[in-house]
Amino acid sequence: MSKFIFITGGVVSSLGKGITAASIGLLLKSRGLKIAHQKFDPYLNVDPGTMNPYQHGEVYVTDDGAETDLDLGHYERFTGVTTCKNSNFTAGRIYDSIIKKERRGDYLGGTVQVVPHVTGEICDSIRSVACPEIDVVISEIGGTVGDVESLPFLEALRIFRMQEGRGNVLFIHVTLIPFLRKAGEIKTKPTQHSVGKLREIGIIPDMLICRTERHLDKDLRSKLSLFCNVDADAVAEAFDVDNTIYEVPLDFAAQNVDSVIIDILGLRSGKRNLAPWRDYVDRVTNAEHTVTIAIVGKYSELLDAYKSIHEALNHAGAANMAKVCIKSVSAEEIEEKGAKAVLAGAGGILVPGGFGGRGVEGKIEAVRYARENKIPYFGICYGMHMAVIEFARNVLKLEGADTTENNPDTKFPVIHIMEEQKRIVNKGATMRLGAYPCALKKNSQARKCYGKDSISERHRHRYEFNNEYRDAFEKSGMALCGQSPDGILVEMVELAGHPWFLAVQFHPEFKSRPVEPHPLFRDFIGASVKYGKTK
Ligand code: GLN
16 A cells, blocks of 8 residues: 655644645655655645735646646646645545535534544545555645644644554654854754654654755754754755756755655655756756747736746747746736737737736737737637637737627637536635647647647636637637537637747646656747747
8 A cells, every 4th residue: 555755844834835846756756666645734625726826926837737836837847746635635625525514414413523534534545546556646845833723733643653553654754944144054943843843742743854044054953853853864954046946856866865765655666867957947948049038927026926937938048048037017007008018028928817907908009019929828728718719809900809808798709618617606715727629720839739639727717709700710810720629619729920839728737747848838939939039
């Protein structure tokens, strides 16, 4: 049966627990072990689908249609292993399930309590991803040790270890080793306190991963080992990386983090093979070109809101030996200053997914600027809606054409709500979600790019292309180059006579991996590098 690794965090948040979990997953996988990742989030929302990107960052969508935490994106990008609904549980989801059981009478009149019911539900959800085919389940616990919200989760892990037996469960604590500039020293005390806090709950970590901006010397590692009751070779550092986050697993490999884990859990494994990974990092380090990509969105200052897009652009950059400089542009700034003033200098323009009316006219202007000046354009989900509206207004001359999302009374509803969405009133998990197949048109740019006739991509939307306008678009040069296999839904459009203008109803960014860049991003960056050079 599977063995289990739990990753907790201490001292502060934002230590990179997700990258740590992902890197460990990659290292174990590179030694031939089968792994599965899981993330627990202690907040009470049932899933992050309804949460504001300012608070939560991007919503990552899985093949089976779950709206999840963005750390699942790291797991998939690092390991290539597909996550699913049971890869992410929030406290809200745990309680939701318990309350449904209670209302059904499943507890037979018993008092429903945090211990054993909430903790039991957490243990069951950990086991839901374990199976004989998986060697190791790696579960990351969101939040920081000492948070009120995290307590039931940590309590559950203590019980889980007792149930599974010591040799089958490993605890890794990710912590901060601060550097005090005036004292010229790095400090271990916050880590000692944080480990002490874990021990109060009955969890003794087997391994420490110390986030630090200064390297830990041998003495410091011994001190941490002594005070925190962790073997000296199980004290590792997570040094701040400047180049790319994909260096972290190489750094862990150099410290034999995987070997320590394999020893403690008594796993049988092969030799580590990180050659494709090293090749990727080398490509990033030795980039020959530079290209600027303008992302025109609502959350220009918020990096995490478009996390997977940023990563996919970086993967595509490495495939083209190019460093991608991302220029985050607020669509409202384009409304104020005009597209040229804001977008001049960009090698390519990307409009990502989005919701609602704010900044929409600026996004449509960005599309017009890209179309008229033959600048590579990539529209994703809302970015496809914007491309369709722009073409309708400025090429088909359908004045006031719009999406009914923002303008229900428009005379030309070129984008409208999907039939299956019309009767839905609940907000959570009610969109068209998850992977759907798409057939590509012969001789299209899309077909050439993917190199196959049929693809599968992940969706998250309520609105779609209005089929009444199919002929008008096709006749005027916007090809409906990707459709659902039954031919009912338009999933991709492209422009004839433009060097690279593609817009898609799905989110290709979720499936890009450093060692397997997504073809659409790869070719968009290829075209953008080329355009950047001709200017
Ligand atoms: N707001 C649009 C819709 O719901 C697009 C969604 C998105 O970009 N993810 O259809």
